[in-house]
Amino acid sequence: MGWKTIDDMDLNGKKVLLRVDINVPVENGRVTDATRIERIVPTVDDIIAKGGKPILVAHFGRPKGKVVLDMSLRQVLPTLKEKLGHPVAFVETLDAAEAHTEEHDSAEVMLLENIRFHPGEEKNDPEFAKRLAGLGDVFCNDAFSAAHRAHASTEGVAHHLPSCAGRLMQAELEALEAALGNPQRPVVAVVGGAKVSTKLDLLGNLVAKVDHLVIGGGMANTFLAAQGIDVGKSLCEHDLADTAREILAKAEAAGCEIVLPSDVVTAREFKAGAENEVVPANACPEDAMILDAGPGAVAKVGEVLDGAKTLIWNGPLGAFEIPPFDTATNAAAARAAELTKAGKLTSVAGGGDTVAALNGAGAADSFTYISTAGGAFLEWMEGKTLPGVAALGAA
Template sequence: MELLNIKKLDLEKKKVFIRCDFNVPMDEFGNISDDRRIRSALATINFCLDQDCAVILASHLGRPEGKVNEKYSLIPVARRLHQLLKRDVIFASDVVGEDAVSKASALKATEILLLENIRFEAGETNDDEELSKKLAAMADVYINDAFGVSHRAHSSVHGITKYFDDEHRAAGFLLEKEITFFGKLINEPVRPFAAIVGGSKVSGKLEALVNLLPKVDKVFIGGGMAFTFLKQMGYNIGASLVEDDLLDDAQKIMDEAKKLGVKFYLPVDVVAADKFAEDAVSKLVTAQEIPDDWMGLDIGPATVRLYREGLSDVQTVLWNGPMGVYEMDKFARGSSKIAHFVADSYATTVVGGGDTADLVQRIGLDEEMSFISTGGGASLELLEGKILPGVLPLIIQ
């Protein structure tokens, strides 16, 4: 898959609209707690500024559901951009209203304008044509550098591309890097190739698992999704999270893995708790003997040892989804131990965004991984073999 390249566009002194993904985590005081996504966009922004472009930046933050909500304002992002770029960042108090349109119109070469949260507009998530047209009217060139939302057919990601031809639209450096990396990972991995798949639900990872099985040599399952497989095997899983409607699908995945000769690992012990809380009473039990009213919230030490043994010879690791409820210290040990082992290995290690990226960043291992994707949902859809709606218009036909 070859994408329209930003380096091949005539950008000099043009007005450029860059869709970024500044959906960054905030603490309770409204401060940015992890600016990786902002830093990841700097290469594309600086490249445009070096061509004397006037740069208009657009992003969402959170899920304001089409309404103005101060909690989701991009003002903190504007401040962080100012610090990182060491340039003034003009801020528009709306998206396509009077303030944004007038500031975009007056924007001069090498100036930067950041629009307010694009999801304050109800039409954004509906791929509204009128909104797409208004956004497109602000600029001469469109650049998509928001891999994290490229699986969404939204106005600023998909609809807007209709108003720019191939000479005036392209993928930014971050988007191109993500697509290229995942393409090589899926099509030309160095073997043995292992996938560590966790998180709460099978439903969110089902298609990705089906698509991954013919490509990998080993699969390691963790997190809440493991209990759907364990229940299908006839184990007593107590009050653990389970998706009863997917038991047959879980069996099909295990049967397919066996047919393809893929080693399929499931937890052999878990840390169980009497309730879903930090102050819960917890104990270590085998995966077959979770008490009736208890729930499994982390993989146990025997599973950690088993998984480490299984991972010891692999050359490529793709990790999407934590092994337990890592947000609670009491149930983060399994995820943390696996993360340290993966980080210390000599394998190419790829973290598939979202919670897993947050996990490795929390324990200070983000610099030890080969590649951390900026998009959880988008990376999953790539693994499912889908062409993302935001990427499709940027593919060279």
């Protein structure tokens, strides 16, 4: 696949510049969700076990090349030390990192201050990348979620050091390769969400690669309307009707079945427990909104999943945040989880709403792989080259 893993590198006595994503939610100076920190632990442990010294490079928020105290990584330090279980030295400046103080040298792990405090980071300034690379002997990228950014710490340093993927990056790339690169067929993609406009590249790429494409959420309304169906007051991008028809034609030419809801759940109000009714997809009342796929549509998705070997999922099938309009998403997620647990399906999912929806359905733990990388996951699904991945084979 053109990139190396930690297993391919000699790390004994080496300083390992380790790009991680610990951009975790913080409230009142305390980390409220340590998931991203927990996910880097295997990489840090393996580097130390091989005799290497991890120097963590990470961003926090969007300081835009300036020092912003509210975005200091110092506030994640206590949680980082707790989860890693190793002494961590915090280094405020690159000058200090280059100075090799006794405290830094004695600690098993070093953490650099927010790399985006430096204007050269997001500009991918060659001199800054070279200076950053000078801190290490090997570069290890474990931040797939930032791999779609061509920044100094994700792309630039890889041109100066032997490079490899960390365990989290490796797992992500292997999962995506299994889902889209060289998958077992039939392949099903479930794509949902509010707007077609945000996922045009994704849909265009998928129809050429998958056998069945299930479209749900507000996006499905746009496709229904493009076929001349009245969707009432539903969320719908009527100006994209021609685009939707082009995607349908492209799918037909590629032999990809597009699955749209045959029946829908409609309501006059968008609120929890709103009075609702199930109607055929072509019978939405003029004063109502389509807020979920109906039981017939769910049954069809279940049939498609039953016949599949590989599933890639991005986006919910309805307004999942508000019950009862989470019914279709929950039912489809439960079926995918059941098939995965039975060893019949390889299931990969990602994207913010997707993770929340699958967690809400209680299905996330049973999926083969759940990606927490929003933008990078989407761009990979769109068939784009990710600079942070491509650069691993650069030096």
